[in-house]
Amino acid sequence: MASVDRRLARKSVDTALLPVDFLKEATDCLKCVAHPLRMIEILFRSEYTVDEIANLCGLAQPATSGHLRLMEGKGLLRSERRGRAVYCSVREPQLKGIIDCVRGRFERLIDNQEGGVP
Numbered sequence: 001m002a003s004v005d006r007r008l009a010r011k012s013v014d015t016a017l018l019p020v021d022f023l024k025e026a027t028d029c030l031k032c033v034a035h036p037l038r039m040i041e042i043l044f045r046s047e048y049t050v051d052e053i054a055n056l057c058g059l060a061q062p063a064t065s066g067h068l069r070l071m072e073g074k075g076l077l078r079s080e081r082r083g084r085a086v087y088c089s090v091r092e093p094q095l096k097g098i099i100d101c102v103r104g105r106f107e108r109l110i111d112n113q114e115g116g117v118p
Contacts, residue, residue, distance in 0.1 A: 029074050040095055047089035
């Protein structure tokens with residue numbers, strides 16, 4: 001048991017852990033992105049109006065607006081009104097890495113299922 005404690009103590013010195021407050025904020029951001037993941041993928045291509053995003057995602061405009069507002073509130077997106085249209089774009093470029101990670105994970109699983117590998 002003492003060897004485990006020494007090993008854990010050594011590891012905690014080698015790598016600093018993120019503060020719990022940061023992890024809570026990260027969790028909120030990830031939850032915010034998780035549901036409307038397609039919206040983020042679409043917005044990495046270009047900026048779009050709320051109506052365009054709703055049509056591309058097959059969602060109602062009010063639901064789309066709500067999701068976009070949540071993500072904007074977390075600092076992940078930005079929006080700009082031009083005339084009667086509201087254009088949205090990605091504010092946080094690091095989201096691309098998270099999306100790529102999710103895509104890579106699930107593309108491998110899909111490829112394995114299609115290839116007969118469980």
